Amino acid sequence: MSAGGLAVHRQKMTLQTTPSDLDLLRLMMAGDEDAFTELYRRRQGGVYRFALQMSGSPAIAEDVTQEVFIVLMRTAERYDPTRGSLAAYLYGIARNYVLRRLEQDRVFVPLADSSEEGTTHPAMIAEGDALGDLTRGERIQSLRDSILALPAHYREVVVLCDLHEMSYIEAANVVGCAVGTVRSRLHRARALLVEKLRAARDRNSASQEVKPARCFA
Amino acid sequence: MNCHDFEAIASDLARDHLMEAAQREKALAHSASCGRCASRLADERALTDGLRFVAKTANEEAPARVEAALLAAFRQQRAALPGTAPARTARQRWLYAAAGVAAVALIVTLLALAASRTRDSQQPGLQKAINPSPAVPDEPRPASPQPQASPSPEKREVAVQATDQRRRPANRIRNVGRSKPPADDLSRPAAADEIATDFIPLMNRETLAQMDGGQVMRVELPRSALMSFGLPMDMERATERIKADVVVGNDGLARAIRFVR
Numbered sequence: 225m226s227a228g229g230l231a232v233h234r235q236k237m238t239l240q241t242t243p244s245d246l247d248l249l250r251l252m253m254a255g256d257e258d259a260f261t262e263l264y265r266r267r268q269g270g271v272y273r274f275a276l277q278m279s280g281s282p283a284i285a286e287d288v289t290q291e292v293f294i295v296l297m298r299t300a301e302r303y304d305p306t307r308g309s310l311a312a313y314l315y316g317i318a319r320n321y322v323l324r325r326l327e328q329d330r331v332f333v334p335l336a337d338s339s340e341e342g343t344t345h346p347a348m349i350a351e352g353d354a355l356g357d358l359t360r361g362e363r364i365q366s367l368r369d370s371i372l373a374l375p376a377h378y379r380e381v382v383v384l385c386d387l388h389e390m391s392y393i394e395a396a397n398v399v400g401c402a403v404g405t406v407r408s409r410l411h412r413a414r415a416l417l418v419e420k421l422r423a424a425r426d427r428n429s430a431s432q433e434v435k436p437a438r439c440f441a
Numbered sequence: 442m443n444c445h446d447f448e449a450i451a452s453d454l455a456r457d458h459l460m461e462a463a464q465r466e467k468a469l470a471h472s473a474s475c476g477r478c479a480s481r482l483a484d485e486r487a488l489t490d491g492l493r494f495v496a497k498t499a500n501e502e503a504p505a506r507v508e509a510a511l512l513a514a515f516r517q518q519r520a521a522l523p524g525t526a527p528a529r530t531a532r533q534r535w536l537y538a539a540a541g542v543a544a545v546a547l548i549v550t551l552l553a554l555a556a557s558r559t560r561d562s563q564q565p566g567l568q569k570a571i572n573p574s575p576a577v578p579d580e581p582r583p584a585s586p587q588p589q590a591s592p593s594p595e596k597r598e599v600a601v602q603a604t605d606q607r608r609r610p611a612n613r614i615r616n617v618g619r620s621k622p623p624a625d626d627l628s629r630p631a632a633a634d635e636i637a638t639d640f641i642p643l644m645n646r647e648t649l650a651q652m653d654g655g656q657v658m659r660v661e662l663p664r665s666a667l668m669s670f671g672l673p674m675d676m677e678r679a680t681e682r683i684k685a686d687v688v689v690g691n692d693g694l695a696r697a698i699r700f701v702r
Binding site for chain 1: 456484489491493496499504514515
Protein backbone atom coordinates (compact mmCIF):
# COMPACT_ATOMS: atom_id res chain seq x y z
CA MET A 225 0.00 0.00 0.00
CA SER A 226 1.24 3.45 -0.81
CA ALA A 227 2.35 6.04 1.69
CA GLY A 228 -1.08 7.51 1.50
CA GLY A 229 -2.65 4.12 1.77
CA LEU A 230 -4.31 4.95 5.01
CA ALA A 231 -6.11 7.91 3.48
CA VAL A 232 -7.19 5.84 0.51
CA HIS A 233 -8.31 3.09 2.81
CA ARG A 234 -10.35 5.56 4.78
CA GLN A 235 -12.03 6.80 1.65
CA LYS A 236 -12.95 3.32 0.68
CA MET A 237 -14.40 2.58 4.07
CA THR A 238 -18.05 3.22 4.36
CA LEU A 239 -19.66 6.25 5.93
CA GLN A 240 -17.00 8.06 7.88
CA THR A 241 -16.06 5.10 10.04
CA THR A 242 -12.66 5.38 11.58
CA PRO A 243 -10.41 2.42 10.90
CA SER A 244 -10.42 -0.15 13.64
CA ASP A 245 -7.29 -1.28 15.40
CA LEU A 246 -7.40 -4.42 13.32
CA ASP A 247 -7.63 -2.43 10.09
CA LEU A 248 -4.64 -0.37 11.12
CA LEU A 249 -2.74 -3.45 12.15
CA ARG A 250 -3.28 -5.09 8.79
CA LEU A 251 -2.17 -1.96 6.99
CA MET A 252 0.83 -1.75 9.26
CA MET A 253 1.76 -5.34 8.46
CA ALA A 254 1.60 -4.40 4.78
CA GLY A 255 4.19 -1.71 5.44
CA ASP A 256 1.95 1.31 5.82
CA GLU A 257 3.80 3.75 8.03
CA ASP A 258 0.80 6.04 8.43
CA ALA A 259 -1.22 3.16 9.81
CA PHE A 260 1.50 2.32 12.28
CA THR A 261 1.73 5.94 13.34
CA GLU A 262 -2.00 6.19 13.89
CA LEU A 263 -2.14 2.92 15.74
CA TYR A 264 0.74 4.03 17.93
CA ARG A 265 -0.83 7.38 18.70
CA ARG A 266 -4.12 5.72 19.48
CA ARG A 267 -2.70 3.20 21.90
CA GLN A 268 0.53 4.59 23.29
CA GLY A 269 -1.14 6.68 25.99
CA GLY A 270 -2.84 3.73 27.63
CA VAL A 271 0.24 1.56 27.42
CA TYR A 272 2.46 4.31 28.77
CA ARG A 273 0.14 5.15 31.65
CA PHE A 274 -0.30 1.48 32.51
CA ALA A 275 3.47 1.05 32.69
CA LEU A 276 3.82 4.27 34.66
CA GLN A 277 1.12 3.35 37.13
CA MET A 278 2.58 -0.10 37.55
CA SER A 279 6.18 1.01 37.94
CA GLY A 280 6.02 4.60 39.14
CA SER A 281 8.96 5.29 36.86
CA PRO A 282 8.69 7.41 33.71
CA ALA A 283 11.92 5.86 32.43
CA ILE A 284 10.54 2.35 32.75
CA ALA A 285 7.25 3.43 31.22
CA GLU A 286 9.06 4.92 28.27
CA ASP A 287 11.17 1.83 27.71
CA VAL A 288 8.20 -0.46 28.06
CA THR A 289 6.13 1.56 25.62
CA GLN A 290 8.88 1.37 23.06
CA GLU A 291 9.36 -2.35 23.58
CA VAL A 292 5.64 -3.02 23.26
CA PHE A 293 5.39 -1.41 19.86
CA ILE A 294 8.64 -2.92 18.64
CA VAL A 295 7.22 -6.32 19.52
CA LEU A 296 4.01 -5.40 17.74
CA MET A 297 5.71 -4.34 14.54
CA ARG A 298 7.91 -7.44 14.47
CA THR A 299 5.44 -10.09 15.55
CA ALA A 300 2.12 -8.60 14.62
CA GLU A 301 1.05 -11.89 13.09
CA ARG A 302 0.96 -13.42 16.56
CA TYR A 303 -2.01 -11.33 17.52
CA ASP A 304 -5.21 -13.34 17.39
CA PRO A 305 -8.31 -11.12 17.24
CA THR A 306 -10.49 -13.95 18.45
CA ARG A 307 -8.72 -13.98 21.79
CA GLY A 308 -9.24 -10.36 22.72
CA SER A 309 -8.81 -6.78 21.67
CA LEU A 310 -5.57 -5.39 20.36
CA ALA A 311 -5.47 -3.04 23.33
CA ALA A 312 -5.59 -5.97 25.72
CA TYR A 313 -2.88 -7.66 23.70
CA LEU A 314 -0.67 -4.59 24.02
CA TYR A 315 -1.39 -4.31 27.72
CA GLY A 316 -0.42 -7.94 28.10
CA ILE A 317 2.93 -7.33 26.45
CA ALA A 318 3.41 -4.22 28.55
CA ARG A 319 2.60 -6.15 31.71
CA ASN A 320 5.22 -8.75 30.97
CA TYR A 321 7.86 -6.11 30.34
CA VAL A 322 6.91 -4.12 33.42
CA LEU A 323 7.06 -7.14 35.69
CA ARG A 324 10.39 -8.10 34.19
CA ARG A 325 11.77 -4.62 34.78
CA LEU A 326 10.43 -4.50 38.31
CA GLU A 327 12.00 -7.84 39.00
CA GLN A 328 15.29 -6.52 37.72
CA ASP A 329 15.15 -3.18 39.44
CA ARG A 330 13.18 -4.10 42.54
CA VAL A 331 12.03 -0.54 42.87
CA PHE A 332 8.93 -1.24 44.87
CA VAL A 333 8.34 -2.31 48.43
CA PRO A 334 5.44 -4.72 48.83
CA LEU A 335 2.63 -3.71 51.07
CA ALA A 336 1.97 -6.26 53.77
CA ASP A 337 -1.51 -7.66 53.91
CA SER A 338 -1.89 -6.70 57.52
CA SER A 339 -2.01 -3.10 58.54
CA GLU A 340 1.34 -1.82 59.73
CA GLU A 341 2.15 1.22 61.72
CA GLY A 342 3.95 4.00 59.97
CA THR A 343 3.39 2.86 56.41
CA THR A 344 0.42 5.01 55.55
CA HIS A 345 1.01 8.20 53.68
CA PRO A 346 0.16 11.14 55.91
CA ALA A 347 -1.56 12.87 53.02
CA MET A 348 -4.10 10.09 52.92
CA ILE A 349 -5.24 10.95 56.41
CA ALA A 350 -8.36 13.00 56.69
CA GLU A 351 -10.50 13.81 59.61
CA GLY A 352 -13.85 12.08 59.76
CA ASP A 353 -13.84 10.50 56.31
CA ALA A 354 -10.40 9.28 55.40
CA LEU A 355 -11.26 8.95 51.75
CA GLY A 356 -13.60 11.84 51.40
CA ASP A 357 -10.89 14.28 50.51
CA LEU A 358 -9.12 12.07 48.02
CA THR A 359 -10.20 14.24 45.17
CA ARG A 360 -8.00 17.00 46.44
CA GLY A 361 -5.07 17.44 44.16
CA GLU A 362 -2.39 17.06 46.79
CA ARG A 363 -3.77 13.69 47.80
CA ILE A 364 -3.92 12.17 44.35
CA GLN A 365 -0.23 11.47 44.31
CA SER A 366 -0.60 9.80 47.66
CA LEU A 367 -3.25 7.51 46.30
CA ARG A 368 -0.95 6.69 43.41
CA ASP A 369 1.78 5.89 45.88
CA SER A 370 -0.55 3.64 47.81
CA ILE A 371 -1.36 1.76 44.64
CA LEU A 372 2.33 1.45 43.89
CA ALA A 373 2.88 -0.02 47.32
CA LEU A 374 0.49 -2.87 46.63
CA PRO A 375 1.96 -6.22 45.64
CA ALA A 376 2.22 -6.45 41.87
CA HIS A 377 -0.56 -9.01 41.42
CA TYR A 378 -2.95 -6.76 43.33
CA ARG A 379 -1.66 -3.57 41.79
CA GLU A 380 -2.19 -4.70 38.22
CA VAL A 381 -5.86 -5.48 38.70
CA VAL A 382 -6.47 -2.13 40.40
CA VAL A 383 -4.71 -0.34 37.57
CA LEU A 384 -6.52 -2.28 34.87
CA CYS A 385 -10.01 -2.37 36.34
CA ASP A 386 -10.18 0.89 38.27
CA LEU A 387 -7.76 3.20 36.48
CA HIS A 388 -8.18 1.88 32.94
CA GLU A 389 -11.79 0.82 33.42
CA MET A 390 -11.35 -2.60 31.94
CA SER A 391 -13.92 -5.29 32.49
CA TYR A 392 -12.99 -8.34 34.49
CA ILE A 393 -12.85 -10.32 31.27
CA GLU A 394 -10.46 -7.89 29.62
CA ALA A 395 -8.29 -7.73 32.70
CA ALA A 396 -8.22 -11.51 32.88
CA ASN A 397 -7.13 -11.57 29.27
CA VAL A 398 -4.28 -9.18 30.03
CA VAL A 399 -3.16 -10.89 33.20
CA GLY A 400 -3.67 -14.36 31.81
CA CYS A 401 -5.79 -15.74 34.59
CA ALA A 402 -9.40 -16.61 35.29
CA VAL A 403 -12.05 -13.94 35.63
CA GLY A 404 -12.77 -15.09 39.15
CA THR A 405 -9.13 -14.58 40.05
CA VAL A 406 -9.26 -11.01 38.81
CA ARG A 407 -12.39 -10.37 40.82
CA SER A 408 -10.99 -11.79 44.03
CA ARG A 409 -7.67 -9.98 43.61
CA LEU A 410 -9.42 -6.70 42.99
CA HIS A 411 -11.61 -7.22 46.02
CA ARG A 412 -8.57 -7.94 48.17
CA ALA A 413 -6.57 -5.05 46.72
CA ARG A 414 -9.31 -2.55 47.42
CA ALA A 415 -9.76 -3.93 50.89
CA LEU A 416 -6.04 -3.37 51.49
CA LEU A 417 -6.30 0.21 50.35
CA VAL A 418 -9.36 0.87 52.50
CA GLU A 419 -7.73 -0.84 55.45
CA LYS A 420 -4.68 1.37 55.21
CA LEU A 421 -6.79 4.45 55.00
CA ARG A 422 -8.89 3.44 57.96
CA ALA A 423 -5.77 2.90 60.01
CA ALA A 424 -4.53 6.30 58.99
CA ARG A 425 -7.82 7.87 59.97
CA ASP A 426 -7.74 6.22 63.35
CA ARG A 427 -4.19 7.38 64.02
CA ASN A 428 -5.08 10.85 62.93
CA SER A 429 -8.11 10.95 65.16
CA ALA A 430 -6.10 9.72 68.14
CA SER A 431 -3.40 12.31 67.63
CA GLN A 432 -5.93 15.08 67.49
CA GLU A 433 -7.76 14.11 70.63
CA VAL A 434 -7.50 16.82 73.27
CA LYS A 435 -5.55 15.47 76.17
CA PRO A 436 -6.61 17.06 79.49
CA ALA A 437 -3.95 18.88 81.37
CA ARG A 438 -3.02 17.47 84.70
CA CYS A 439 -4.83 19.13 87.55
CA PHE A 440 -2.74 19.92 90.57
CA ALA A 441 -5.55 21.33 92.56
CA MET B 442 -28.24 -10.75 53.35
CA ASN B 443 -25.71 -10.82 56.16
CA CYS B 444 -22.44 -8.94 56.65
CA HIS B 445 -20.38 -11.71 55.07
CA ASP B 446 -22.46 -11.64 51.92
CA PHE B 447 -22.30 -7.87 51.84
CA GLU B 448 -18.53 -7.87 52.18
CA ALA B 449 -18.26 -10.07 49.09
CA ILE B 450 -20.04 -7.57 46.88
CA ALA B 451 -19.14 -4.27 48.52
CA SER B 452 -16.51 -3.46 45.88
CA ASP B 453 -18.84 -4.23 42.99
CA LEU B 454 -21.56 -2.17 44.62
CA ALA B 455 -19.28 0.82 45.07
CA ARG B 456 -17.93 0.53 41.56
CA ASP B 457 -21.44 0.34 40.08
CA HIS B 458 -20.51 -2.98 38.60
CA LEU B 459 -23.29 -4.84 36.89
CA MET B 460 -25.16 -7.09 39.25
CA GLU B 461 -28.62 -8.44 39.66
CA ALA B 462 -31.10 -5.79 40.69
CA ALA B 463 -32.48 -7.94 43.49
CA GLN B 464 -29.03 -8.52 44.92
CA ARG B 465 -28.27 -4.85 44.76
CA GLU B 466 -31.47 -3.99 46.57
CA LYS B 467 -30.71 -6.49 49.31
CA ALA B 468 -27.20 -5.14 49.73
CA LEU B 469 -28.37 -1.56 49.99
CA ALA B 470 -31.07 -2.55 52.44
CA HIS B 471 -28.49 -4.34 54.55
CA SER B 472 -26.13 -1.39 54.57
CA ALA B 473 -29.00 0.83 55.71
CA SER B 474 -29.53 -1.35 58.74
CA CYS B 475 -25.90 -2.21 59.54
CA GLY B 476 -23.55 0.55 60.61
CA ARG B 477 -20.42 -1.48 59.98
CA CYS B 478 -21.40 -2.34 56.43
CA ALA B 479 -22.58 1.20 55.80
CA SER B 480 -19.14 2.43 56.80
CA ARG B 481 -17.54 -0.20 54.59
CA LEU B 482 -19.63 0.88 51.63
CA ALA B 483 -18.84 4.54 52.27
CA ASP B 484 -15.11 3.78 52.29
CA GLU B 485 -15.42 1.76 49.10
CA ARG B 486 -17.32 4.54 47.37
CA ALA B 487 -14.81 7.14 48.47
CA LEU B 488 -12.01 4.93 47.21
CA THR B 489 -13.81 4.54 43.90
CA ASP B 490 -14.17 8.29 43.62
CA GLY B 491 -10.48 8.75 44.34
CA LEU B 492 -9.44 6.15 41.82
CA ARG B 493 -11.70 7.64 39.18
CA PHE B 494 -10.19 11.02 39.83
CA VAL B 495 -6.72 9.55 39.44
CA ALA B 496 -7.77 7.92 36.19
CA LYS B 497 -9.38 11.12 34.97
CA THR B 498 -6.34 13.26 35.71
CA ALA B 499 -3.88 10.75 34.30
CA ASN B 500 -2.99 12.20 30.93
CA GLU B 501 0.64 11.25 30.68
CA GLU B 502 1.85 10.14 27.29
CA ALA B 503 5.05 8.71 26.00
CA PRO B 504 7.62 11.34 24.96
CA ALA B 505 7.82 12.23 21.30
CA ARG B 506 11.23 10.64 21.03
CA VAL B 507 9.64 7.22 21.52
CA GLU B 508 7.48 7.72 18.44
CA ALA B 509 10.45 8.95 16.47
CA ALA B 510 12.55 5.96 17.49
CA LEU B 511 9.74 3.57 16.64
CA LEU B 512 9.19 5.13 13.25
CA ALA B 513 12.89 4.77 12.50
CA ALA B 514 12.72 1.13 13.52
CA PHE B 515 9.61 0.65 11.40
CA ARG B 516 11.29 2.13 8.33
CA GLN B 517 14.36 0.02 8.92
CA GLN B 518 12.28 -3.12 9.17
CA ARG B 519 10.23 -2.23 6.12
CA ALA B 520 13.35 -1.62 4.08
CA ALA B 521 14.75 -4.98 5.10
CA LEU B 522 11.66 -6.95 4.22
CA PRO B 523 11.03 -7.66 0.54
CA GLY B 524 7.51 -7.08 -0.60
CA THR B 525 6.72 -4.54 2.06
CA ALA B 526 8.55 -1.61 0.59
CA PRO B 527 6.36 1.43 0.15
CA ALA B 528 5.09 2.26 -3.23
CA ARG B 529 7.46 4.52 -5.09
CA THR B 530 6.69 7.52 -7.11
CA ALA B 531 7.38 7.49 -10.82
CA ARG B 532 10.37 9.75 -10.25
CA GLN B 533 11.76 7.39 -7.67
CA ARG B 534 11.25 4.41 -9.94
CA TRP B 535 13.16 6.14 -12.71
CA LEU B 536 15.88 7.02 -10.27
CA TYR B 537 16.17 3.45 -9.10
CA ALA B 538 16.22 2.12 -12.62
CA ALA B 539 18.85 4.60 -13.78
CA ALA B 540 21.00 3.97 -10.76
CA GLY B 541 20.73 0.23 -11.21
CA VAL B 542 21.71 0.39 -14.86
CA ALA B 543 24.63 2.66 -14.04
CA ALA B 544 25.80 0.34 -11.30
CA VAL B 545 25.62 -2.73 -13.50
CA ALA B 546 27.45 -0.97 -16.31
CA LEU B 547 30.18 0.16 -13.97
CA ILE B 548 30.61 -3.26 -12.47
CA VAL B 549 30.75 -4.95 -15.87
CA THR B 550 33.36 -2.47 -17.04
CA LEU B 551 35.45 -2.99 -13.97
CA LEU B 552 35.19 -6.72 -14.24
CA ALA B 553 36.25 -6.74 -17.84
CA LEU B 554 39.21 -4.58 -16.94
CA ALA B 555 40.13 -6.83 -14.09
CA ALA B 556 39.83 -9.91 -16.27
CA SER B 557 42.23 -8.56 -18.82
CA ARG B 558 44.74 -7.74 -16.11
CA THR B 559 44.55 -11.01 -14.30
CA ARG B 560 44.94 -13.04 -17.44
CA ASP B 561 48.16 -11.23 -18.19
CA SER B 562 49.69 -11.70 -14.82
CA GLN B 563 48.72 -14.54 -12.56
CA GLN B 564 49.60 -14.12 -8.91
CA PRO B 565 50.61 -17.49 -7.46
CA GLY B 566 50.66 -16.17 -3.93
CA LEU B 567 47.07 -15.26 -4.09
CA GLN B 568 45.95 -18.69 -5.20
CA LYS B 569 46.84 -20.14 -1.87
CA ALA B 570 44.95 -17.53 0.00
CA ILE B 571 41.94 -17.70 -2.24
CA ASN B 572 41.01 -21.29 -1.47
CA PRO B 573 38.03 -21.37 0.83
CA SER B 574 38.99 -22.65 4.21
CA PRO B 575 36.85 -23.10 7.28
CA ALA B 576 39.86 -22.26 9.38
CA VAL B 577 39.64 -18.66 8.33
CA PRO B 578 38.16 -16.83 11.27
CA ASP B 579 34.94 -14.99 10.77
CA GLU B 580 35.08 -11.32 10.26
CA PRO B 581 33.56 -9.17 12.93
CA ARG B 582 29.97 -8.51 12.05
CA PRO B 583 29.93 -5.15 10.35
CA ALA B 584 27.65 -2.31 10.93
CA SER B 585 25.24 -1.30 8.23
CA PRO B 586 26.87 1.00 5.72
CA GLN B 587 23.78 3.14 5.70
CA PRO B 588 23.09 4.38 9.20
CA GLN B 589 19.43 4.75 9.87
CA ALA B 590 18.02 7.90 11.30
CA SER B 591 17.74 7.54 15.05
CA PRO B 592 16.27 10.57 16.66
CA SER B 593 17.29 10.07 20.21
CA PRO B 594 20.72 9.17 21.54
CA GLU B 595 19.32 7.34 24.49
CA LYS B 596 16.75 5.54 22.39
CA ARG B 597 19.15 4.66 19.66
CA GLU B 598 20.77 2.02 21.78
CA VAL B 599 17.47 0.42 22.59
CA ALA B 600 16.30 0.40 19.03
CA VAL B 601 19.52 -0.99 17.62
CA GLN B 602 19.79 -3.54 20.34
CA ALA B 603 16.28 -4.69 19.78
CA THR B 604 16.92 -4.94 16.09
CA ASP B 605 19.95 -7.11 16.56
CA GLN B 606 18.34 -9.37 19.10
CA ARG B 607 15.10 -10.00 17.37
CA ARG B 608 15.78 -9.97 13.71
CA ARG B 609 18.77 -10.43 11.59
CA PRO B 610 18.37 -8.65 8.31
CA ALA B 611 17.84 -11.21 5.61
CA ASN B 612 20.28 -9.48 3.35
CA ARG B 613 23.14 -9.76 5.80
CA ILE B 614 25.22 -12.64 4.54
CA ARG B 615 26.78 -14.77 7.22
CA ASN B 616 30.21 -16.24 6.73
CA VAL B 617 29.19 -19.77 7.53
CA GLY B 618 29.08 -22.00 4.49
CA ARG B 619 30.26 -19.56 1.93
CA SER B 620 33.50 -19.09 0.17
CA LYS B 621 35.90 -16.53 1.44
CA PRO B 622 37.49 -13.94 -0.72
CA PRO B 623 41.25 -13.67 -0.63
CA ALA B 624 42.32 -13.61 2.96
CA ASP B 625 45.15 -11.21 2.34
CA ASP B 626 42.79 -8.69 0.93
CA LEU B 627 40.17 -9.29 3.55
CA SER B 628 42.72 -8.66 6.24
CA ARG B 629 42.95 -5.14 5.00
CA PRO B 630 39.29 -4.35 4.51
CA ALA B 631 39.84 -0.66 4.73
CA ALA B 632 41.43 1.96 6.83
CA ALA B 633 40.87 1.69 10.55
CA ASP B 634 38.07 4.19 10.42
CA GLU B 635 36.16 2.36 7.70
CA ILE B 636 33.26 0.06 8.26
CA ALA B 637 32.41 -2.63 5.77
CA THR B 638 29.55 -5.02 5.26
CA ASP B 639 30.08 -8.71 4.85
CA PHE B 640 30.94 -9.84 1.36
CA ILE B 641 27.78 -10.46 -0.58
CA PRO B 642 28.14 -13.32 -3.06
CA LEU B 643 27.39 -12.40 -6.65
CA MET B 644 27.00 -16.00 -7.78
CA ASN B 645 26.07 -19.34 -6.34
CA ARG B 646 28.18 -21.22 -3.84
CA GLU B 647 29.34 -23.90 -6.26
CA THR B 648 30.84 -21.31 -8.52
CA LEU B 649 32.40 -19.58 -5.56
CA ALA B 650 33.93 -22.83 -4.39
CA GLN B 651 35.61 -23.27 -7.75
CA MET B 652 37.36 -19.94 -7.40
CA ASP B 653 41.08 -20.53 -7.44
CA GLY B 654 42.40 -17.01 -7.11
CA GLY B 655 41.63 -13.40 -7.59
CA GLN B 656 41.86 -10.00 -6.08
CA VAL B 657 39.83 -7.36 -4.34
CA MET B 658 39.24 -4.11 -6.16
CA ARG B 659 38.07 -0.91 -4.56
CA VAL B 660 35.44 0.84 -6.68
CA GLU B 661 32.95 3.62 -6.26
CA LEU B 662 29.29 3.09 -7.01
CA PRO B 663 26.17 5.20 -6.79
CA ARG B 664 24.65 4.83 -3.37
CA SER B 665 21.53 3.56 -5.07
CA ALA B 666 23.44 0.38 -5.83
CA LEU B 667 22.75 -0.57 -2.24
CA MET B 668 19.18 -1.19 -3.26
CA SER B 669 20.31 -3.71 -5.84
CA PHE B 670 21.57 -5.85 -3.01
CA GLY B 671 18.56 -5.36 -0.79
CA LEU B 672 20.34 -3.01 1.57
CA PRO B 673 18.53 -0.01 3.03
CA MET B 674 19.24 3.34 1.47
CA ASP B 675 18.24 6.89 2.16
CA MET B 676 16.55 8.12 -1.01
CA GLU B 677 17.69 11.64 -0.39
CA ARG B 678 21.28 10.49 -0.73
CA ALA B 679 20.71 8.29 -3.74
CA THR B 680 22.89 10.42 -5.96
CA GLU B 681 25.90 10.24 -3.66
CA ARG B 682 28.60 7.69 -4.21
CA ILE B 683 29.68 4.87 -1.96
CA LYS B 684 32.84 2.78 -1.90
CA ALA B 685 32.75 -0.92 -2.50
CA ASP B 686 35.21 -3.79 -2.65
CA VAL B 687 34.65 -6.26 -5.46
CA VAL B 688 36.26 -9.71 -5.35
CA VAL B 689 37.29 -10.61 -8.88
CA GLY B 690 38.45 -14.11 -9.72
CA ASN B 691 41.32 -14.91 -12.01
CA ASP B 692 38.79 -15.74 -14.66
CA GLY B 693 37.65 -12.14 -14.55
CA LEU B 694 34.30 -12.84 -13.01
CA ALA B 695 33.12 -10.86 -10.01
CA ARG B 696 32.51 -13.18 -7.12
CA ALA B 697 31.44 -10.99 -4.25
CA ILE B 698 31.02 -7.41 -3.21
CA ARG B 699 31.00 -5.50 0.01
CA PHE B 700 30.21 -1.90 0.74
CA VAL B 701 32.54 0.30 2.69
CA ARG B 702 31.80 3.43 4.63
